Amino acid sequence: MDSSLVLAPMAGISDLPFRMINRSFGCGLAFTEMISAKSLINNSRKTLRMISVMPDDRPLGLQILGYDPETISRAMDFVSQYPFDLIDFNAACPVNKVVSKIEGAGLLREPDRFQELLTVIVRNTNLPVTVKIRSGWDQTSLNAVEIALRAQDAGVKALTIHGRTRMQGYSGTVDYNIIREVKAAVQIPVIASGDAFSPQLIKKMFCETGCDGVAIARGSLGNPWIFREASGYLRDGTVPSRPKVREVGDVMRRHLSMLAEYRGEKSAVIVFRKFFSWYTKGMAVKEFKRKAFRAEDIEGMTALIEDVEGCMAADTPVEATVV
Numbered sequence: 001m002d003s004s005l006v007l008a009p010m011a012g013i014s015d016l017p018f019r020m021i022n023r024s025f026g027c028g029l030a031f032t033e034m035i036s037a038k039s040l041i042n043n044s045r046k047t048l049r050m051i052s053v054m055p056d057d058r059p060l061g062l063q064i065l066g067y068d069p070e071t072i073s074r075a076m077d078f079v080s081q082y083p084f085d086l087i088d089f090n091a092a093c094p095v096n097k098v099v100s101k102i103e104g105a106g107l108l109r110e111p112d113r114f115q116e117l118l119t120v121i122v123r124n125t126n127l128p129v130t131v132k133i134r135s136g137w138d139q140t141s142l143n144a145v146e147i148a149l150r151a152q153d154a155g156v157k158a159l160t161i162h163g164r165t166r167m168q169g170y171s172g173t174v175d176y177n178i179i180r181e182v183k184a185a186v187q188i189p190v191i192a193s194g195d196a197f198s199p200q201l202i203k204k205m206f207c208e209t210g211c212d213g214v215a216i217a218r219g220s221l222g223n224p225w226i227f228r229e230a231s232g233y234l235r236d237g238t239v240p241s242r243p244k245v246r247e248v249g250d251v252m253r254r255h256l257s258m259l260a261e262y263r264g265e266k267s268a269v270i271v272f273r274k275f276f277s278w279y280t281k282g283m284a285v286k287e288f289k290r291k292a293f294r295a296e297d298i299e300g301m302t303a304l305i306e307d308v309e310g311c312m313a314a315d316t317p318v319e320a321t322v323v
């Protein structure tokens with residue numbers, strides 16, 4: 001396991017089966033998707049499922065989102081009974097619904113509040129606290145260095161920085177310079193995020209920024225092999241061969257079966273529809289993808305996986321593609 005390769009949190013994606021599939025290819029640390037402090041104290045069934053863990057699903061960070069110190073401290077109390085390895089605070093989410101409540105990346109514009117919330121979290125948990133930030137709100141307010149120093153002062157043990165501004169969302173390319181500046185300014189470990197789409201780009205991130213770890217997000221969708229490949233490339237400069245169609249089919253079946261166990265058949269099939277499309281990206285199987293979006297049960301989805309295998313030679317290597 002290469003502990004410098006991290007599975008980045010992704011809302012609607014980073015559930016237990018997704019994490020376990022990526023762990024089986026060498027991902028070190030993983031995170032839950034962001035969960036609001038408010039929903040944690042409301043104890044809803046959906047939230048309880050989001051925070052369910054398995055003994056092998058470690059080390060695992062719980063990522064929380066919030067603006068109100070009282071709610072956050074109650075949420076810390078609630079999660080203390082769960083076996084997380086760290087608490088990660090989200091100050092990076094760019095979506096309107098979140099930043100309009102001054103949560104997520106909205107906090108980059110309120111450094112005092114940001115620091116206060118981290119201080120509250122550190123005070124109310126025995127676990128190490130980490131934080132995820134962006135380079136700033138927009139190009140005219142690149143304050144990641146100030147924000148990172150404030151996080152460090154609050155007692156945060158490591159930080160992840162996505163090298164884009166809130167206003168950029170996911171557009172444009174990652175800014176290596178700001179990540180390098182943050183790394184040079186703080187004493188705590190820095191995990192870099194942004195455009196970790198291939199072993200080469202991951203190595204570039206380490207070289208350009210001096211970061212301690214790289215978080216992989218979109219590059220892992222339907223492509224857990226990226227952990228094996230990046231790890232090999234970082235070790236000796238060679239990229240292990242791409243998976244063959246047969247191996248992709250096996251991983252798809254394993255993922256689907258874990259989803260079924262975790263969510264029940266109906267919901268598993270719905271969640272797996274997008275994964276079907278990601279796993280088969282770059283393959284000439286358009287018709288099967290279309291059918292997968294209408295599949296209603298495990299049997300139907302499994303038959304489609306077999307159709308993919310049947311129409312391509314089992315030992316065809318699958319090209320790496322960016323989702």
Ligand SMILES: Cc1cc2nc3c(=O)[nH]c(=O)nc-3n(C[C@H](O)[C@H](O)[C@H](O)COP(=O)(O)O)c2cc1C
Nearest residue numbers: 008009010011033034132162193194195196217218
């Ligand atoms: C669908 C999706 C959901 C995301 N959800 C979260 C989230 O819940 N928490 C978070 O900190 N970042 C979230 N992110 C941001 C990623 O963790 C990552 O920082 C970003 O995608 C840049 O990395 P990449 O270019 O390798 O994809 C999300 C990204 C995507 C694409």
